[in-house]
Amino acid sequence: MIALSLLSWAGAALKANAQEAPTGSRRSPRTTATPAPTPAPPYTSKIKRTDKTQFTPGIFGTIRWKQEYGFPSIDGGLTPAKNLNCTAFRVQATVQMGAPGTFGRSESVGYFGTDNEPSLENGYYVCNYSLADKSQDFPHNRVISVSAFLGPYASAQLNQSLTQGRWFGSGQPQPPSGYQRVAIGGRGVTLTDAEPRSTVDFEVVYRPLPTTPR
Secondary structure (H helix, E strand, C coil), X not given: CHHHHHHHHHHHHHHHHHHCCCCCCCCCCCCCCCXXXXXXCCHHHHCCCCCHHHHCCEEEEEEEEEHHHCECCCCCCCCCCHHHCCCCEEEEEEEEECCCCCCCEEEECCCCEECCCCEEECCEEEEEEEEECCCCCCXXXXXXXXXXXXXXXXXXXXXXXXXXXXXXXXXXXXXXXXXXXXXXXXXXXXXXXXXXXEECCEEEEEEECCCCCC
């Protein structure tokens, strides 16, 4: 009995000590699990995505003209030919074929494509065009002549209205008498296996009409 009493008293004392901390003591803070660090994203997510067209082989560029020139029109500037804002232009690429030392013949390269509507950038209307080498059959290590001009029509009269007539805009802008609209910037480019892409930019300006020989 005495032993049992001693055991009961010791158990009660231990329980009391567990519930009441001694004066001046501080309870240890409860430990919390440290969150696992967030894994860094794969390095590929840091690479800026680039438009695939920037690597497409072929010939690319822009055609621009001053905003004050207005929009292309085929009715004397009465209405803007919205479907002609960019398609009023043509870009062609040709390569000279034939034996060396002969005049040979010019052959067209690729198919021309352009925006429908121009963008306005720093006081200029700008159209993007492309001669994409989708089949990868453009001639390499050969000079390709690239030029641009106004006039997609079979009618010479309609084409003349684009180059010399009034366009749609404030005051129905028109070249001065004896002048016409001309796209300048044409040049020859050479594509290679290492550099299968080239850029040629054009600007439409007023230039004197060519004089006819007498």
